[in-house]
Amino acid sequence: MTEGVTGRGGPRHLAFLPYPAYGHTMPVLPVVAELVARGHRVTAFATEEFQERMRATGAEVHPYDPPLSSESPPEHIDADECARAPLKLLRSSTAVMGSIEAAFADGPPDAVVYDTTLWLTGRLLAARWGRPSVQVSPTFISNEHFNLSEQNQEFAGQIDPKHPALVEFAHELREVVTGSGLSEERQAELFYGHEEFTLAFLPKEFQFAGETFDERHVFVGPTAGARREEDTWKPPGDGRPVLLVSLGTTVHGRPEFFQDCARAFADSPWHVVMALGGRVTPEEVGPLPSNVEAHPWVPLGAVLDHASVFLCQAGMGSLMESLYAGVPLVVVPHHPEQKINGKRLAQLGLAEVIRPEDATVQALRAAVDRVAEDEALRARVGRMRRHTREAGGAPRAADVIEARLTSAPPLEHS
Incomplete structure (x- = not known):
């Protein structure tokens, strides 16, 4: 923990609006804990699934009402699904606005920290209250040189701009913004995500076009703090190299992959x-060879401390854990978001990427063996490990949020 309150105007009251999915909430928890440890008051919102974890940080926790959906994405994501997603998010994120405002009936917080999927909710509340805001992202962020939505369409298919869901999204968004009570200038600012001050949980060196992002974008890398005592795993001690295999939290049950x-x-x-994970049981996988162990859950960081290769689906949380530990990867991306991650891994030479349709028994074995023996690849992973650790993690994220409290320009208060 670093000193933070001194010289920043004393303890403040911060509102945190994380999105209730593992990849979005888990990176936020160490940041909240760091800010609470520095003496700040944090009021955070969570669904039932994450309330206990959030309370453990010392934050005051309120439920999202109505609960934001924490369902995993569908098995297959195509252009039609991508066109419908913004409207679903708009409706769910604006529905919780009233319950969030009610939690601050005695006075607004000093700043609003919100997940990128709750961009409208976070910006609108900050503007209404006249408070600075910080957008947090667990994945790649966009500017005029890199557009995450365009990358997504590369793998999901081109979205028809006249898709009925997009037309309805534009209509409902316009109604929300024009009915916000803000000036026309402030209304316009709500639409441009790359203009917002953004904190990303990845190192700048991993970001596409990272060198083009200005001081409004801060890359702090993964935020995982000291591991809890129960988060321990020990290798069997037989001298074998360790291979970790995981499909993360968003890919649906696929026992055949583990088989x-x-x-x-x-x-x-x-x-x-x-x-x-939670969608495949050891019974579904069946009897295992003596050199293979299976767990519904295992602390990835504890295993990665001993692993030589990580075979996974290329979710950003898994990638950051692996790169933090300096472990090279073999990835089998499933969703478009994971395929974008795989594309970046391949560009940087940090992993071997296998298409799901090519992930045969023979291909998996050969790829893991190649990666384990590739000294040049391991050297590149070692350099990225250094960048990932030097990015600053939770302490730097807390520093950035504290600085935002004093450096953000005054906002219009309606």
Whole structure:
């Protein structure tokens, strides 16, 4: 923890609006804990699934009402699904506005920190209250040189701008903004995400076109703090190299993938640790070779401390854990978001990327063996490990938020 309150005007009251999904909420928790430890008061919002974790940071926790959906994305995401997503998010994020405002009936917070998926809610509340805001993102962010939405369409398909859901989105967004009571100038600012002050949970060196982002964008890398005592895992001690296998939290149950992994490494020198997640049971995977262990859940960081390769689906949370530990990757991206991550990994030479349709038993085994033996790749991962650790994590994120409290220009208060 670093000193933060001294010289910043004393303890402040901060509102946190994370999105209730593991990849979005987990990076925020260490930041909230850091700010609370520095003496700030934090009022955070969460669905039931994350309330206990958020309370453990010392924050005052309120439920999103109505609850924001925390359902995992559909198995297949195409252009039609991408066209419908903004309207779903708009409706759900504006529906919680009233409950958030009610929690601050005695006075607004000193700043609003909100997830990028809650961009309208966060910006609108900050503008109404005349308070500075910080947008947080667990993944790549956009500016005039890199557009995440365009990258998404590369893998999901081109979205028809006349899609009925997009037309309705534009109509409902216009109604919300014009009915906000803000001036026309402030209304216009609500539409431009790259103009907002943004804090991203990845190192700048991993961001597409990272060198083009200005001081309004701060890259702090992964925020995982000291591991809890129960977050321990020890290798068996037989000298085998360790391979970690996980599909993260967003890919639907695929026991056949884990079965293929068990077959791929059954007669190998690898000790395999499989993190099955909540959608696959050990019974579904079936009997395992003696060098393979399977768990519904296992602390990734604790296993990565001993791993030589990480085989995963390329979710950003998994990637940041792996790069923080300096472990090279083999990735099998499933959703468009993961395929974008895979594209960046390939550009930087940090992983071998396998298409899901090519992920045979033989291909998985061969890719893991190649990555394990590739000294040049390991050297590149080592350099990214240094960037990832030097980005600053939760303490730097807290520094940035504190600085925002005093450096942000005054906003219109309606």
